[in-house]
Amino acid sequence: MSQFTPEQSAAIRAEFPELSETVSGHPLVYLDTAATSLRPRIAVDIESEFALRHTAAVNRGAHSLAAEATEAYDDARASIAAFVGARPNQLVFTSNATESINLVALAMRLASSVGSPPRFALAAGDEIVVSEAEHHANLIPWQEVAQQTGAVIRVAPITDGGELTAEAVKSVVSDRTRIVAVSAVSNVLGITNPVRAIADLGRAAGALVVVDACQSAAHGRIDVESYGADFVVFSAHKMYGPTGIGALWGTTEILDEMPVVLTGGSMITRVDYDSSDYLPAPAKFEPGTPRLTQAIGWAESLRFVESVGVDAISAHEESLGAELFAGVADxxxxxxxxxxxxxxxxxxxxxxxxxxxxxDVGQYLDSRGIAARVGHHCAQPLHKRLGVDSSTRFSLGMYSTADDVALAVAALADVREFFGED
Amino acid sequence: MEFDDLYQQIILDHNKKRVGYGLQPGGFPSHQYNPTCGDELTLTVRLSEDGSTITAVEWEGKGCSISQASASLMTSEVTGMSVVEFESFANGFRDAMRSRGTISLSEDEYGDLAALSGVSKFVARVKCAMLAWVAAEDSLILTRESLN
Structure with a gap:
């Protein structure tokens, strides 16, 4: 594990204009990348240039601009898919990871109401496995499935130290398990879960396995196939890309079987007054005019990530993360x-x-130029499990430096004194 | 510095002092919850027999220094106030909090509560300052309904 040299860091940071802002009279120390990462200028420039010069309807019309837009959109999908180790037709664009999970959950609710297709149809007494550490986005959609179908939520326990083991998941998996939904990395704990082992347990039980990879994508190499899951979800805005776009990855087989949820133009072959035929995935899940500029911007952001080097980024962040962890722990x-x-x-x-x-912690840190996340981080049950209502979070990105970590740790060390605690 | 406006010493002191902390049984408590941070506060306003005057404010809760200090300072300032007076007092406080820094609470009228003026520049913190006040208004409505 090695960090970027000061020269390398300076070159990376120069690509992120927000880092030259000042906050409360201090240079910005941005430690909220896990919520939303900053955006590199090059990707935003290409995205806006595309919007200004190449905006046109995708997948419709014979004019040159429309053809160019369609090609660019398809290319963007292909390069985003390649980044995560997927085939382009396995990658469904959505608004964000939350919507991706909801798409699967809604497909299950629709299937359950008619009892088909069998892998998506749940019945009373079926079980849905989640972990104690899930983000609300990987919990509430399943609660809705459970409420509609009479299925039961089974919660795999974490240790007091926040670790989720495959054994803990095994303890709540049964022959009634139909869904196993876990994050690859918890957005609060920052611990990498044994996703492969968990997915294997789920699939062995005949369940569909859904992995929330939001906190892994772009912080290290991710290979969606390697999780052994049926579905993997992630969001562009945590990968140095734009807001408003994310993805649902599914195996070819499962996307083929999954019923459509939203319908309309762009997703059909034959349409009649009383029925229609649908295109294969991903088109069958993407009705309407697609997110063209967002897809371009996302693909460009990932090109930038690749140019810096995914493995180098993960080595840098892990090494710096260890310093941050030790500093806070002290x-x-x-x-x-x-x-x-x-x-x-x-x-x-x-x-x-x-x-x-x-x-109060967050406000104090802000007065020293440090942007941290405060609150329950969309994980109320997890906070309750750990015996607190809410917390403060520091998270790193490729542009974070040892100085950022030192400033944050120093400011944090002054918080209690400021608020009159001994 | 705006940050220093936010955390004046009076606020830091009242965050510890918590005037009125401790609920007694009875009365008409109002429970308020701030979903963005999970902060909670339960507060009871006690009125004189004729329902015209606030005789006591009791509260319990957990939250940031702004919410705790606001509850404590409000308790200090409004105890003994007529209900009619309190209503306009609370409206004036709310207007200042929502003013994005354009209205300052006067020390003549609001006493130590004027120290909370700086909160209005921090839009995300206005709800913290208002938590106790919303509870007080709600408890008052419940109490007066019981008198009718």
Missing amino acids: IPNVRILGNSNGVHRVGLVSFAVEGVHPH
Whole structure:
């Protein structure tokens, strides 16, 4: 594991204009990449240039601009798919990872109401397995499926240190398990889960396996096939790309079987007054005019990530993440959520400061130019499980530096004194 | 510095002092919840027998220093106030909080509560400052309904 040299870091940082902003009179220290990553200028420039010069209807019309737009859109899908180790026709564009999960959940609700297709149709007494550490986006859609069908949510426990083991998942998997939904990395704990082993358990039980890869994608090499899941979801805005676009990856077989949810133009072959035939995936899940500029912008962002080097980024973030973790752990009366030893971590640490509310912590850090996330991070049940209402989170990106970490740790060390705690 | 406006010493002190902390049984408590941070506050306003005057405010809850200090300072300032007076007092406080820094609370009228003026520049924190006030208004409505 090695970090970028100061020269390399300076060159990377120069590509992110937001990093030259000042906050409260201090240079911005951006430690909220896990929520939304900053955007490289080159990708935004190409995206806006495309919008200004090549905006036209995708998949319709015979004029040159429409043909160019269609080609560019298809190329963008192909390069995003290649980045995550997928085939282009396995990658369905959505608004974000949340929508991706909802698409699968809605397909299940529709299938359940008619009892077909069998792998998507749930019945009373069937079971849905999630972990204690899931983001609301990987919990609430399944609650809705459960409420509609009479299925039951089974929750795989984490350890007090935040670790999710395959054994813990095994303890709640049964012959009634129909869905296993887990994150590759928790957005609060930053610990890498044994997704492959969990997916194998799920599939052996005949369940569909859904992996939320939001916190893994673009922080290291991801290969959707390697998870052994049926579905993998991720969002562009956590991968240095634009907001408004994300993806649902599915195996060719499962996307073929999955019923359509939203319908309309662009997703059909033959249409009659009483029935229609649909295109194969991904088109059958993408009715209407697609997210053209967002797809272009996302693909360009990933081109930038590749130019820096995915493996180099993950080595940098892991090394810096270890410094951050150690720095926060050394501060008295600060408790790290997910402090288990011997686990693999990404560059992310959430913590509770004894006696000081996270909003106050975040406001104090902001006064020192440090952008941190505060609140429950869309994981209320997990916070409750760990005995806190909410927390503060630092998260790293390719542009983070050892100086960022030192400034954040120093500011955090002053928080309790400022609020009059001994 | 706006940050120093936000965390004046009075606020930091009242975050610890928590005037009125501790709910007694009875009365008409109002429970308020801020879904963005999970903060909660339960507050009871006690009225005189004729329902015209606030005789006590009791509250319990957990939250950031702004929400705790606002509850504590409000308790100090409004105890003994007539209900009619409180209504316009609360409206004035709300207007200042929502003013994005354009309205300051006067020390003559609002006493130590004026220290919360700086909150209005931090849009995300206005809800924190208002939590106790929303609870007080709600408890008041419940209490007065019981008197009718």
